[in-house]
Amino acid sequence: MAKEFARETICVQSGWKPGNGEPRVLPIYQSTTYKYETSEQMGKLFDLEESGYFYTRLQNPTNDCVAQKICELEGGVAAMLTSSGQAANYYAIFNICEAGDHVIMSSTVYGGTFNLLTVTMKKMGIECTVVDPDAPEEELAKAFRPNTKCVMAESIANPALVVLDFEKFVHLAHSHGVPLIVDNTFATPINCRPFEWGVDIVTHSTTKYMDGHAMCVGGAIVDSGNFDWNKYADKFPGLCTPDESYHGVTYTERFGKAAYITKATVQLMRDLGSIQSPQNAFLLNIGLETLHLRVPRHCENAFAVAKFLEQHEAVAWVNYPGLPGNKYYDLAQKYMPNGTCGVISFGLKGGRKAAEKMMDHLKLAAIVTHVADARTCVLHPASHTHRQMTDAQLVEAGVAPDLIRFSVGIENADDIIADLEQAISSIEK
Numbered sequence: 243m244a245k246e247f248a249r250e251t252i253c254v255q256s257g258w259k260p261g262n263g264e265p266r267v268l269p270i271y272q273s274t275t276y277k278y279e280t281s282e283q284m285g286k287l288f289d290l291e292e293s294g295y296f297y298t299r300l301q302n303p304t305n306d307c308v309a310q311k312i313c314e315l316e317g318g319v320a321a322m323l324t325s326s327g328q329a330a331n332y333y334a335i336f337n338i339c340e341a342g343d344h345v346i347m348s349s350t351v352y353g354g355t356f357n358l359l360t361v362t363m364k365k366m367g368i369e370c371t372v373v374d375p376d377a378p379e380e381e382l383a384k385a386f387r388p389n390t391k392c393v394m395a396e397s398i399a400n401p402a403l404v405v406l407d408f409e410k411f412v413h414l415a416h417s418h419g420v421p422l423i424v425d426n427t428f429a430t431p432i433n434c435r436p437f438e439w440g441v442d443i444v445t446h447s448t449t450k451y452m453d454g455h456a457m458c459v460g461g462a463i464v465d466s467g468n469f470d471w472n473k474y475a476d477k478f479p480g481l482c483t484p485d486e487s488y489h490g491v492t493y494t495e496r497f498g499k500a501a502y503i504t505k506a507t508v509q510l511m512r513d514l515g516s517i518q519s520p521q522n523a524f525l526l527n528i529g530l531e532t533l534h535l536r537v538p539r540h541c542e543n544a545f546a547v548a549k550f551l552e553q554h555e556a557v558a559w560v561n562y563p564g565l566p567g568n569k570y571y572d573l574a575q576k577y578m579p580n581g582t583c584g585v586i587s588f589g590l591k592g593g594r595k596a597a598e599k600m601m602d603h604l605k606l607a608a609i610v611t612h613v614a615d616a617r618t619c620v621l622h623p624a625s626h627t628h629r630q631m632t633d634a635q636l637v638e639a640g641v642a643p644d645l646i647r648f649s650v651g652i653e654n655a656d657d658i659i660a661d662l663e664q665a666i667s668s669i670e671k
């Protein structure tokens with residue numbers, strides 16, 4: 243599209259652009275492979291001299307249309323889909339780091355990302371320093387080393403609901419000559435576009451609001467195109483020096499602003515193979531078509547639920563960054579003035595026991611591991627995802643033993659509140 247459309251229009255119209263007589267709806271290119279007339283044409287594809295599809299592990303037309311839509315939603319220059327949010331975060335970091343390098347990461351990131359960096363990538367020789375995102379910039383700056391290659395954080399942390407101070411983190415990363423990677427899963431580009439604040443790379447677990455129906459696990463990486471890799475060429479040899487596995491192509495020279503995503507596609511996706519299935523990309527696209535309608539409704543309902551919980555005498559505390567008085571309210575107003583997300587956490591005065599009992603009485607809200615889809619759902623980390631930990635370990639991990647994670651759906655808010663009300667009143671009985 244020549245003119246930049248508003249996000250609502252991008253959700254509905256971007257990506258698939260049918261030609262005359264072609265299907266109106268994005269087709270599922272359910273094909274592993276693509277036909278060519280001559281052997282020479284195929285050879286040029288393998289040398290990256292011409293662009294074209296040759297094998298779905300690298301690229302698929304259905305996936306590319308959906309990646310293009312997400313790219314436009316974020317206001318980036320290039321994007322790719324991955325099989326999961328985990329794969330997206332792994333590729334986003336591994337694309338610019340190798341054994342001997344170092345990453346700085348916010349302590350409040352999603353548990354899967356925390357493990358990826360502190361356990362699995364550590365085994366690959368990539369060190370990670372975990373920092374408190376609320377620490378002053380001078381304090382955070384002490385974490386940098388000569389081999390630091392990027393800073394990683396989340397726009398709204400899952401499940402801590404910490405809102406990132408974008409300006410502080412952008413300044414921190416750029417004053418040390420490295421890009422800032424932000425996982426924008428919870429805010430979505432409907433509520434927050436990190437590139438507008440100077441973030442360089444955005445990742446997504448599309449499994450959450452983007453899909454929105456709890457149908458498909460998926461991920462995406464988007465590049466702003468703004469980080470000047472060549473300025474710090476010594477730090478990023480993978481992008482700025484020849485790749486012998488492609489007859490000496492230098493990605494920044496040949497692909498300009500598309501260098502980062504091109505490398506992640508033709509090198510990491512080629513060798514590690516976490517492609518999203520075209521069938522899943524098709525379903526993701528349907529989710530994206532209504533993202534701009536669902537996200538405001540999630541936020542509206544979550545706000546109503548948070549207000550209800552806040553005044554309830556059996557509730558000990560409520561954490562929702564959209565609630566005035568919340569520690570992150572001002573940051574949320576600044577960076578996501580139209581809303582934050584649909585996820586709330588809270589604790590009951592009766593503690594852990596009361597939490598378990600209350601959840602068993604919920605009728606509308608289902609107990610599931612998932613978050614951020616159309617149906618209201620609930621999880622008690624101390625009894626589920628973190629159940630092997632003692633109460634002391636839970637507190638250390640930032641997960642209070644009484645913490646209930648409540649993912650507010652797009653049903654009628656009064657029905658969700660009535661369900662909570664009857665479940666909470668059942669504790670006393």
Ligand SMILES: *Cc1c(COP(=O)(O)O)cnc(C)c1O
Nearest residue numbers: 326327328352400427447449460
């Ligand atoms: C769920 C989630 C992930 C992991 O995504 P999967 O699609 O489950 O692999 C990463 N980051 C955040 C913020 C998430 O919520």
